[in-house]
Amino acid sequence: MRLIFAGTPEPAVVALKKLIEDGHHEVVAVLTRPDARRGRGKTLSPSPVKALALEHNIPALTPTTLKDPEVQQQLADLAPDCIPVVAYGNLVPEALLDLPTHGWVNLHFSLLPAWRGAAPVQAAIAAGDEITGASTFRIEKGLDTGPVFGTVTEAIKPTDTADDLLTRLAYSGADLLAATMDGLEAGALRPTPQPDEGVSYAAKITPEDSRIVWTQPSHVIDRRARAFTPAPGAWTTLDGARIKVGGMTPLADADSDALEAALAASEAGAVADGPGAIVVEKHRVLVRCGDGFIQVDQVQAPGKKMMAAQDWARGAQPGGKVFE
Numbered sequence: 001m002r003l004i005f006a007g008t009p010e011p012a013v014v015a016l017k018k019l020i021e022d023g024h025h026e027v028v029a030v031l032t033r034p035d036a037r038r039g040r041g042k043t044l045s046p047s048p049v050k051a052l053a054l055e056h057n058i059p060a061l062t063p064t065t066l067k068d069p070e071v072q073q074q075l076a077d078l079a080p081d082c083i084p085v086v087a088y089g090n091l092v093p094e095a096l097l098d099l100p101t102h103g104w105v106n107l108h109f110s111l112l113p114a115w116r117g118a119a120p121v122q123a124a125i126a127a128g129d130e131i132t133g134a135s136t137f138r139i140e141k142g143l144d145t146g147p148v149f150g151t152v153t154e155a156i157k158p159t160d161t162a163d164d165l166l167t168r169l170a171y172s173g174a175d176l177l178a179a180t181m182d183g184l185e186a187g188a189l190r191p192t193p194q195p196d197e198g199v200s201y202a203a204k205i206t207p208e209d210s211r212i213v214w215t216q217p218s219h220v221i222d223r224r225a226r227a228f229t230p231a232p233g234a235w236t237t238l239d240g241a242r243i244k245v246g247g248m249t250p251l252a253d254a255d256s257d258a259l260e261a262a263l264a265a266s267e268a269g270a271v272a273d274g275p276g277a278i279v280v281e282k283h284r285v286l287v288r289c290g291d292g293f294i295q296v297d298q299v300q301a302p303g304k305k306m307m308a309a310q311d312w313a314r315g316a317q318p319g320g321k322v323f324e
Helices: 010-022 048-055 068-079 120-126 163-188 218-227 253-264 265-269 309-316
Strands: 001-009 025-033 036-038 043-045 082-084 105-109 129-137 148-155 237-239 241-245 246-252 277-280 286-289 293-294 296-301
Touching: 001 048, 010 025, 010 082, 010 163, 025 048, 025 246, 048 253, 082 163, 105 218, 105 277, 120 129, 120 163, 120 218, 120 237, 129 163, 218 246, 253 293, 286 309, 296 309
Parallel strands: 001 025, 001 082, 082 105
Antiparallel strands: 036 043, 105 129, 129 148, 237 241, 241 296, 246 293, 277 286, 286 293
8 A cells, every 4th residue: 555654753663664664565755743953952853753764765744734735735646545643743634534545544552442642651551550552543533533443452560651661562553553554455454433431531741740749649659650751750849949750669568657667766757747758768768658658769850860869868968858
């Protein structure tokens, strides 16, 4: 089939590379977001998908909108049989949905209808799901509501960050997308409508979403921090300064009880009361939360690099203070 591949970030590169290397279909162009300024130098750079396309001498279209009639004519002139989509980041006008013979087929990183929307991987981890996956479906007018061609499942590990999980899904999803293209060409696939039950939504993440709420239980704080790693990153404040927090480890109930007893018998107990209170020990930094304590493994202070929490504590002397 003649394909126009629509995608922008690094996870989409895996799927594009799979389609190119398999050689079953002809990728006649890619559709991606315009070049953007990246890095400390704010250098204007192509998207990861565009960079790969240029390596393979594939034309790259970078419109700011698909509503432009000239852009729509460009797409029509390419006469695609299908437009596979992976995290493209631009709305597809209703008028374009039937342009390709087999439509626009989206690879979405959830088991639809669960976690429709912009951030399904982060939402699955934050919610404590044990299983997630990827789905291919035909794009229609609604938000991720189209009929599904196929799915793959993926277990969520107890230590998974969003980056860990998305990396695995990018590869299994690429295989699924390639198989979907093959099945459509062979006429062997018929999409299945999504059920009305089990619908959930994963809204676009804002920095405020990743602020740590220390009144929550330790397991909730841990999984939300992993869900927002690496971006936008879990954070809190200390003395009015914004502090980014890396990995965290919830304490077992017995360890929390032992620490509670030790604090009660010491002068430190008076200042370690209340959610967000920081306790500094020789080899670890702990914070009181809604159901005990959680160990903070890494900390990044303003203008500094991420470092081990113990190293940060030696300089910052946060013992007895409170994260807010």
